[in-house]
Amino acid sequence: MTIQEPVTARPAGRPRSEKAEKAIIEATLDLIGDGMGVAELSIEAIASRAGVGKTTIYRRWSNKEELVADALATLKAPLPPLAGVSVRDDLISLLNAMREDKDRSRTRCVMNVMMSDADRYPALMERFRKVAIEPRKEAMREVLRRGIGTGELRADLDVEMGMAILSGTMIWYTKWASGDLPEDLPERIVDHVLPGLAA
Amino acid sequence: MTIQEPVTARPAGRPRSEKAEKAIIEATLDLIGDGMGVAELSIEAIASRAGVGKTTIYRRWSNKEELVADALATLKAPLPPLAGVSVRDDLISLLNAMREDKDRSRTRCVMNVMMSDADRYPALMERFRKVAIEPRKEAMREVLRRGIGTGELRADLDVEMGMAILSGTMIWYTKWASGDLPEDLPERIVDHVLPGLAA
Amino acid sequence: MTIQEPVTARPAGRPRSEKAEKAIIEATLDLIGDGMGVAELSIEAIASRAGVGKTTIYRRWSNKEELVADALATLKAPLPPLAGVSVRDDLISLLNAMREDKDRSRTRCVMNVMMSDADRYPALMERFRKVAIEPRKEAMREVLRRGIGTGELRADLDVEMGMAILSGTMIWYTKWASGDLPEDLPERIVDHVLPGLAA
Amino acid sequence: MTIQEPVTARPAGRPRSEKAEKAIIEATLDLIGDGMGVAELSIEAIASRAGVGKTTIYRRWSNKEELVADALATLKAPLPPLAGVSVRDDLISLLNAMREDKDRSRTRCVMNVMMSDADRYPALMERFRKVAIEPRKEAMREVLRRGIGTGELRADLDVEMGMAILSGTMIWYTKWASGDLPEDLPERIVDHVLPGLAA
DNA sequence: ACATAATCGAGACGGTACGTCCCGTCTTGTT
DNA sequence: AACAAGACGGGACGTACCGTCTCGATTATGT
The missing domain is CATH 1.10.10.60 (Homeodomain-like)
Structure with missing residues (x-):
């Protein structure tokens, strides 16, 4: 034996x-x-x-x-805790998380690479998408789906599109706005976008 | 003299x-x-x-x-001709122009660099912004302002924000969507965003 | 241990x-x-x-x-075999070796550099002196010392000077004579110099 | 006209x-x-x-x-004035002139080039020989010929060879001796060589 | 006096070689 | 078998000069 x-x-x-x-x-x-x-x-x-x-x-x-x-x-995307009360507040939290990342030394890596090296290194991007982007996308999807459930958002909303609008707008400012981002930017984005997605 | x-x-x-x-x-x-x-x-x-x-x-x-x-x-951004009839149609044209650029061999340079090398070479970006990005932003601002004038868009619209939402969403798809972009993407973006901006 | x-x-x-x-x-x-x-x-x-x-x-x-x-x-100076019979014959052999070097393709390097690049590259010369020039000088010194011993040369001969006279004359011809060197040049040099050095 | x-x-x-x-x-x-x-x-x-x-x-x-x-x-070879009394003294003067050149800043050019760049630039050498070397050689030949005339030197002396022995020896020391040249070097050279050339 | 024309200084041109940096691979003896 | 150290052939870097080539300005002579 x-x-x-x-x-x-x-x-x-x-x-x-x-x-x-x-x-x-x-x-x-x-x-x-x-x-x-x-x-x-x-x-x-x-x-x-x-x-x-x-x-x-x-x-x-x-x-x-x-x-x-x-x-x-190895850098787990540290998602902000969501209050779960209103769709609006949770979306603002998520967008704020994207902005704050820019200043935290280690987590900044995520943004650095996502913004700069994305399509030059497609294989990198593919793997990176799974661990860093997808969780954030999924969190936002979750909020949007919940909003549809509670009736805060219209029933035929394209969840993917909603996510693209919110994240894309935030990134646009991050990348191409001149000067510092205003404190209340996430709030203002949500208030401009949400009416179009609401019931 | x-x-x-x-x-x-x-x-x-x-x-x-x-x-x-x-x-x-x-x-x-x-x-x-x-x-x-x-x-x-x-x-x-x-x-x-x-x-x-x-x-x-x-x-x-x-x-x-x-x-x-x-x-x-030296690559002048070749803006698409705008019909000038409805805000919706013109915005769709502008978004389409962003997508089509990806396939035209020479003008593709613009997108290649803007997307890949933007913040690794900040001085580049600064100069590039002036000749390639600003004209497109200005064209879109113009359309939005016209919409406010004609009453198609609400009077208190933040023009800059509107532009960020539309362009940012388009770029988000260009960069992070899996697979090819659907033919009618610009149309669908505008239709999701416009209601929030309309009067 | x-x-x-x-x-x-x-x-x-x-x-x-x-x-x-x-x-x-x-x-x-x-x-x-x-x-x-x-x-x-x-x-x-x-x-x-x-x-x-x-x-x-x-x-x-x-x-x-x-x-x-x-x-x-790495190019060991290949000294000619010396008969060791008479001082005159050995000196002629040594001078002949200097001339013949000019025509052998690899060993020609030695002469090429010694003649052309000597004091432009002093560090080179210093190292080179040790491996290429000194052995030849020593061989000639040896012959002269032997001549003093046998009484062929005068007892108070300055060996260093004798060497300088013989080698210097040969090099002078090598470098500044017009046309090819005559076959019997070493012989003629020795015959002009030796009487002054002989007892 | x-x-x-x-x-x-x-x-x-x-x-x-x-x-x-x-x-x-x-x-x-x-x-x-x-x-x-x-x-x-x-x-x-x-x-x-x-x-x-x-x-x-x-x-x-x-x-x-x-x-x-x-x-x-353009650098005329500045030959030393010759006393014309004895062959020995005149030859010592000529050899001394070769040594002193090494220290005079402008005339040093002659030696620099003659010693270093001679056979790398043959055309240069050809022209240079005429203006810088030949006059010195001719001066020395003249002294030797005079010595034959006065009977100080043997009648069958090869004037060219005599010159080669004296100049070659001097140059040998200039180039390959270690340390500074002794003050009385020309004198010692002449005294070693002259007996072989004398009647 | 004025056109003609060669020369002037300056400096840009297409090249070649420099000596340095980093690539991705490979060989050492040690752990 | 993996380790650190570091050498290997290779390729691009940014610089220094090469010998040639424009430029506008200068300075003579011949009309």
């Missing part, structure tokens, strides 16, 4: 260092958070800051995109 | 070749149009394709950003 | 390739042998002919001088 | 500026005197130091060699 084998057989040799892996991802996020675009990121800079050989990076990720995708994936 | 001398006298030495300048900008746009991002662009590739020495580029532009900005600045 | 560790431990990382080093030096000598002066030598040409990246050259030598010095240092 | 034409008709147009020509040659000699080898000399540096356009240089000389040759040709 033999000892029970583990389900996935452990390969021979020294196991990969979790410490190295973490250091690499930390270094990557640090550099992105410092304002570096994906294209400017150099593997050598990451390896150096992580105190790691380049091989240790290439062994895990075959290119920069995948490394960045994994790095960003 | 003598003729007034021009304020800025012609500088000494051989004047810079307009031909070379054009060739450089053509080459730059060709490469961007071929799908190359600003980061992937190499000055050597531009010089080679333009049949020009690297010096001739560096003499005029001190870095890639400024070259790309000038190159894009 | 343990074995003594070597004083300088092997440095970390992949060791430098001896093959590359050899290829670089071969390429350098080839190009010099083809009549190229040190100033005309381009690192890129060497790298290309050696099938090597420029970095691999700069990693080893910080400038052309040092590379050329090392390259020439 | 017509006015007497000058022998060489003056061509139409603005005549070449002698001032520019002088400035160019001065600048060239300055740079060579500052220790710059012919290969390191850049036309642009000469033009800049002379306050002259590059065209003005290329109009007169088709390459660096010819410019340097002409520049050096």
Whole structure:
């Protein structure tokens, strides 16, 4: 009688260092958070800051995109708590969360990459969409669906379209408005958009 | 009575070749149009394709950003002709123009860069905003103002906000929707947004 | 009792390739042998002919001088066999060796550089002196000392001066005589000089 | 009856500026005197130091060699006055002149170029030989011939060979001796060589 | 006096090579 | 087998000069 084998057989040799892996991802996020675009990121800079050989990076990720995708994936999108009382208040909370991200050093990575490197690195975007964008979209969809249920929004509302309008407008300001964003921007957006979506 | 001398006298030495300048900008746009991002662009590739020495580029532009900005600045944004009958139709035309640009090889440059390289190269964006984005924004503002005048839109409408909602939504789809954009997307956006802006 | 560790431990990382080093030096000598002066030598040409990246050259030598010095240092001066019978015959052999070097393709490097680039690149010269000039000087000194011992040369002869006279005269002809050197030049030099040095 | 034409008709147009020509040659000699080898000399540096356009240089000389040759040709070889009493004293004077040149800033050009750039630029050397080397050789030949006449030197002396021995030895020390040259070097050379040439 | 014409300075032109940086791969000895 | 260290061939960077080529301005001569 033999000892029970583990389900996935452990390969021979020294196991990969979790410490190295973490250091690499930390270094990557640090550099992105410092304002570096994906294209400017150099593997050598990451390896150096992580105190790691380049091989240790290439062994895990075959290119920069995948490394960045994994790095960003570790940043759970921290959604704001929603009061759940009125659709209007919850939407304002969600839009506010998008704005505030711009100033938080680590979570800023998400915005940095989403805004800058989106369609240059499609594979990155695909993975990134799942962990960072979809949860936010889903939260907003949820609010909109609830609004339809409570009758605050019209029954034939295209939920996807509603989300696009609200998020797209917020991003437009984030990206192309001159000067700082006004404090009450989310409120004003919702008040302009909501009447068109209401019953 | 003598003729007034021009304020800025012609500088000494051989004047810079307009031909070379054009060739450089053509080459730059060709490469961007071929799908190359600003980061992937190499000055050597531009010089080679333009049949020009690297010096001739560096003499005029001190870095890639400024070259790309000038190159894009030569692409006048070709606004669609507006029927001027109804606000709804004109807005649909303008949104359609944003989408169609993605497929026209040369003008595609504008979208390529605007979408990908915007905030990695802020100086680029600043110059680019003036020649490519502002005219489109102004055209849309004009339509909205006309709508207020004719009573199609409510009198207290925030024109800037209206523009942000329409353009932002369109860009949201362009960038983050999965799959191709539906033929009637501009129409559907306008129909979801307009009721909120109407009188 | 343990074995003594070597004083300088092997440095970390992949060791430098001896093959590359050899290829670089071969390429350098080839190009010099083809009549190229040190100033005309381009690192890129060497790298290309050696099938090597420029970095691999700069990693080893910080400038052309040092590379050329090392390259020439690999060319051991092939001294002619000396009969050892009479001082006169041996001196003629040594002078002949200086002349013949001019025509052998690889060893020609030595003369090329010694004659052309000597005091433009003093560091080069210093290293080169040790491996290429000194052995020849020493051989000639040896012959002269032997001559003093056998009484063929006068006892108070300044060996260094004797060497300078013989070599200097030969080089003078090599460098500034018009036309080809006569076959019996070494013989004639020795016959003009030796009487002054003889007992 | 017509006015007497000058022998060489003056061509139409603005005549070449002698001032520019002088400035160019001065600048060239300055740079060579500052220790710059012919290969390191850049036309642009000469033009800049002379306050002259590059065209003005290329109009007169088709390459660096010819410019340097002409520049050096303006430096008349300043031969030492010879006492004419004994062959020994005159030869010592001539050898001393070779050594002293090394320290005089402008005349140093002659040595610099003769020693360093001789056979890399054969055309240069050819012209240079005429104005700088030949007069010195001729002076030495003259002394040797006089010595044959007075019976101080043997009648069958090869004058050319005598010259080669004396000059070659001196240059050998100049070039390859370590440390400074001893004050009495010319004297010692002559005393080692002369017995072999004497009657 | 005025047109003609070669030369002047300045500096742009298409090139070549420089020495540096980083790429992604590869080889070391050690863990 | 994975690790850090670091060398490898390669490609682009931005700079310095090359020798050639315009420019407008200058300076002579021949009408």
